[in-house]
Amino acid sequence: MTEVLDQTPQAQAAPPKTGWRRWLLGPGFVRAAWMAPLFFGIGFLIVIGLRSIAHYEPLLNWLIVVTVAGLVTAPLGFLAGIGAFDYWVYYALGYPTRPEDHSGHGARSWKDYFRVNTDHKVIGVQYVVTTIFFFLAGGLMAMIFRAELAKPGMQFLDNQEYNGLISVHASLMIFLFVIPAFAGLANFVIPLMIGAPDMAFPRLNALSFWLLPIAGIIMLSSLAVPGGAFGAGWTGYAPLSVVGTNGNVWFNMGVQWAGASSIMTALNFLVTIITMRAPGMTFWRMPLLVWANFTTSLLVVLATPFIAGSQFFVMFDRLIKTNFFNFHESGYVLGYQHIFWFYSHPAVYIMMLPGFGIASEVISVFSRKPIFGYRLMALSLCAILVLGFSVWAHHMFVSGMANWLRVPMMVTTLLIAVPTGIKVFSWLATTWEGRIHLATPMLFALGFVSMFVIGGLSGIMLGAVPIDIHVSDTYFVVAHIHYVLLGGSLFTIFAGIYYWFPKMTGRMYNERLGKLHFWLTFIGFNLTFFPMHIIGVQGMPRRVSDYDPQFGTWNMIISISSFFLGASFIVFLYNAITSWIRGPLAGANPWHAMTLEWQVSSPPPIFNFDEIPQIVGGPYEYGVPGARHAVFNGAREHELEEARSP
Amino acid sequence: MRRGAIVRVVVIALLAAGAATAVALFIPWLPPVQSKEGERIDFVFWVVVAICIAVFAVVAAVTLYSVITFRVRPDDDSDGPPVHGHTGLEITWTAIPAVLVTIIAVLSAVALAENGDLKSNRLKVDVTARQFAWSFKYPQYGGFETTELRLEENRQVELNLRALDVIHSFWVPEFRQKQDAVPGIVTHLPITPTKVGTDTLICTELCGLGHALMRAKVIVMRPADFEQWARAQQRKGAQAGAG
Structure with a gap:
């Protein structure tokens, strides 16, 4: 690549512009501030132009204008403004480009985190911080509706506000927190773990991050839409999502941006993992986190287009009067659920497999033992990947779909318990006779194993059709998803954040505050969500703003516990912020881990490795005398060996 | 040593199972059943709950025992024994869950079929x-x-x-x-x-x-x-x- 640059000296970037021109025209938030309105105007003209050509009345339909100009073209203008497309546009228009221009790569000051940056480590931190912001927003919404639910009867919300809050809460947590938080952690760690200088497509990587704030702001801003936010739940079942408030369009489009971001990242991971592993890093020497993100990315690439499709159908039914789900015109209402769950069930594993990977890393390192049954652990990820596509209709046992589908879908659903069980038992066997260090990441990882087992067992109950018929759409399901997504995903995300905090920031977090955070979260979580199993089985449906007074006591307990759980997060924020600013320096490898990311400085050099590592063994060879995962002067050692041999 | 460990794990498992069973029995979970179909559903419910309690007890016992017994001081730099796996164990914990879910699937399918039966005098x-x-x-x-x-x-x-x-x-x-x-x-x-x-x-x-x-x-x-x-x-x- 450098040769190209040398042979074409004229291929330099445009001569540096002076003062105000660079301020106004250079990539950044200033350019975004005028390009977003400009693109809004372009979208506006497209709509008005097409409607006037077609003689549509009225000419100015604000819902359509806002959908096209506000939710499609203005975000594109924003992206163009901050410079997400600059390189590609220069290239496409034949302007000189510099493939080896690294001015947009790496963080030299805090400002570099607030612009388009092609360094996977910067992008990883951008992801994690952004997703924690949306996690905070979603959590605050939960606090509001838990306050409403503390007593039977309506307290201070109306039904539309309530439905909007639960829907936006779930959408933010799923699409703007759990899925991208895992993507962010993986973004930081994966290239380091496989010994690569960066992701395969750094510019695509930057773009996929910047789509996220757009998706999140669209979902949040739906709360301000006249008529109210989308209120059909995060599942957005048609026809309610078609005939409900206009806020539903914000959900339809928010999902598109978040989904596009997911797909781009997943493609990037796949190409990176397949093609950029360091010499000697065979598939059977990859850390399990890499395996986990490999399988997750396959799920994302194959499944996400389905939810994109389902949301377009719903939006078209509302805006351009198609009849996908309009039963008056022989639309097929259940079709929505089939398409939606064909994504959203695999999405459950998209939200879980990366957590499995993090748990494997943490449990092995903090038990000082090799992961038990490494190959079976990797293979069970693949089994979950395959089975995950054959179970979607277990969300529809009472939906009125073809009756014969129920038993086969139950069998595949229950079968997933087998590979999942293998993973749980293997983690436990890894801890057996280990040298267990109960540092914060390990606490969260073990908390995850125990809580995820409860979520998995309630999943078995939900998988058995007769039980599901009783508890479907009740608080039992609410309890189940929170044990899986909070006890499962959130706990592993925290395990990952604490585990890689020294690597990301170069500084150590406060261990005592970390432990305090874990115990407050663990206790608050169980007090909040375990009782939901009980009221669900007893007969309280989900997604209700008001309920039978017999559930009053339990709901009061749940609400108080949920405030406690919410408050526990303040400890984390305080710890993270103060430690990032003035925590003690961490050193390269505070956990004495073997995987590659710990063999470089904290934070790592801008291109990760000063020399390409040579992989010579498995990633978890703790306790094996003389075992190494990688050698750094591999090339030189090789030469020396050759020189020595006659 | 090893036998002692197993005995202790079993004791913790029984305690955990006892606690979980108490939660299952002393909290009024299911509302009174008032239909024939409901009776079949309840039967499946309690069978699955029993299986879940057993699995939960095993996991809880091993987790607790490991954390209590194998925990070391932060300054301990030693590594654990380099055990990479055990084929027999791995086959066991693949087979037992497979058998358990098969039992659940068969029970559920039978209950579902019986609950779908239509009587002529309905x-x-x-x-x-x-x-x-x-x-x-x-x-x-x-x-x-x-x-x-x-x-x-x-x-x-x-x-x-x-x-x-x-x-x-x-x-x-x-x-x-x-x-x-x-x-x-x-x-x-x-x-x-x-x-x-x-x-x-x-x-x-x-x-x-x-x-x-x-x-x-x-x-x-x-x-x-x-x-x-x-x-x-x-x-x-x-x-x-x-x-």
């Missing part, structure tokens, strides 16, 4: 759901319509559900049975009430602003009372039609 009721109300039609009794669902004790009813606007869902917790009412198609739900009394029908599919309060009264009557009520309604309907 009562038929056409249920209509709309935002945010239920109505019930009795085609075998001249097609009169009510807003509360009256059923006959020990006689199976086949509900034929329709929805006029969005998806709703029919659920009476005491009957256990649940079925969505979907616009554009007719769905079916058999129920055999076993106890005279009054219950509440709850909509369980988010259907809009009035979802939380979309309820209706369900009254199960003795056969003679039901017949009398139904005939009276039928006559009233006929008179209204004639007048």
Whole structure:
């Protein structure tokens, strides 16, 4: 690549512009501030132009204008403004480009985190911080509706506000927190773990991050839409999502941006993992986190287009009067659920497999033992990947779909318990006779194993059709998803954040505050969500703003516990912020881990490795005398060996 | 040493199982069951709960035992024994869950098939759901319509559900049975009430602003009372039609 640059000296970037021109025209938030309105105007003209050509009345339909100009073209203008497309546009228009221009790569000051940056480590931190912001927003919404639910009867919300809050809460947590938080952690760690200088497509990587704030702001801003936010739940079942408030369009489009971001990242991971592993890093020497993100990315690439499709159908039914789900015109209402769950069930594993990977890393390192049954652990990820596509209709046992589908879908659903069980038992066997260090990441990882087992067992109950018929759409399901997504995903995300905090920031977090955070979260979580199993089985449906007074006591307990759980997060924020600013320096490898990311400085050099590592063994060879995962002067050692041999 | 460890794990597992069983038994989980279908569902429920308690106890015991026994001081730099796996163990914990889920699947499939059986003498009721109300039609009794669902004790009813606007869902917790009412198609739900009394029908599919309060009264009557009520309604309907 450098040769190209040398042979074409004229291929330099445009001569540096002076003062105000660079301020106004250079990539950044200033350019975004005028390009977003400009693109809004372009979208506006497209709509008005097409409607006037077609003689549509009225000419100015604000819902359509806002959908096209506000939710499609203005975000594109924003992206163009901050410079997400600059390189590609220069290239496409034949302007000189510099493939080896690294001015947009790496963080030299805090400002570099607030612009388009092609360094996977910067992008990883951008992801994690952004997703924690949306996690905070979603959590605050939960606090509001838990306050409403503390007593039977309506307290201070109306039904539309309530439905909007639960829907936006779930959408933010799923699409703007759990899925991208895992993507962010993986973004930081994966290239380091496989010994690569960066992701395969750094510019695509930057773009996929910047789509996220757009998706999140669209979902949040739906709360301000006249008529109210989308209120059909995060599942957005048609026809309610078609005939409900206009806020539903914000959900339809928010999902598109978040989904596009997911797909781009997943493609990037796949190409990176397949093609950029360091010499000697065979598939059977990859850390399990890499395996986990490999399988997750396959799920994302194959499944996400389905939810994109389902949301377009719903939006078209509302805006351009198609009849996908309009039963008056022989639309097929259940079709929505089939398409939606064909994504959203695999999405459950998209939200879980990366957590499995993090748990494997943490449990092995903090038990000082090799992961038990490494190959079976990797293979069970693949089994979950395959089975995950054959179970979607277990969300529809009472939906009125073809009756014969129920038993086969139950069998595949229950079968997933087998590979999942293998993973749980293997983690436990890894801890057996280990040298267990109960540092914060390990606490969260073990908390995850125990809580995820409860979520998995309630999943078995939900998988058995007769039980599901009783508890479907009740608080039992609410309890189940929170044990899986909070006890499962959130706990592993925290395990990952604490585990890689020294690597990301170069500084150590406060261990005592970390432990305090874990115990407050663990206790608050169980007090909040375990009782939901009980009221669900007893007969309280989900997604209700008001309920039978017999559930009053339990709901009061749940609400108080949920405030406690919410408050526990303040400890984390305080710890993270103060430690990032003035925590003690961490050193390269505070956990004495073997995987590659710990063999470089904290934070790592801008291109990760000063020399390409040579992989010579498995990633978890703790306790094996003389075992190494990688050698750094591999090339030189090789030469020396050759020189020595006659 | 190893035998001692196993004994201790088993003791913790029994304690954990005991605690979980107490939670299962002393908290009133399922509301009183009032239908034949519900009795089968409850049977599956408790079998699966028992299996879940066993699995939970094993996991909890091993986790607790490991954390208590194998925990070391932070400054301990030693590594654990380099055990990479154990084929026998791995086969065991693949096979046992496979057997357990097979048992659950078979039990569930049998219960599901039995609950789907339609009797020839069944009562038929056409249920209509709309935002945010239920109505019930009795085609075998001249097609009169009510807003509360009256059923006959020990006689199976086949509900034929329709929805006029969005998806709703029919659920009476005491009957256990649940079925969505979907616009554009007719769905079916058999129920055999076993106890005279009054219950509440709850909509369980988010259907809009009035979802939380979309309820209706369900009254199960003795056969003679039901017949009398139904005939009276039928006559009233006929008179209204004639007048």
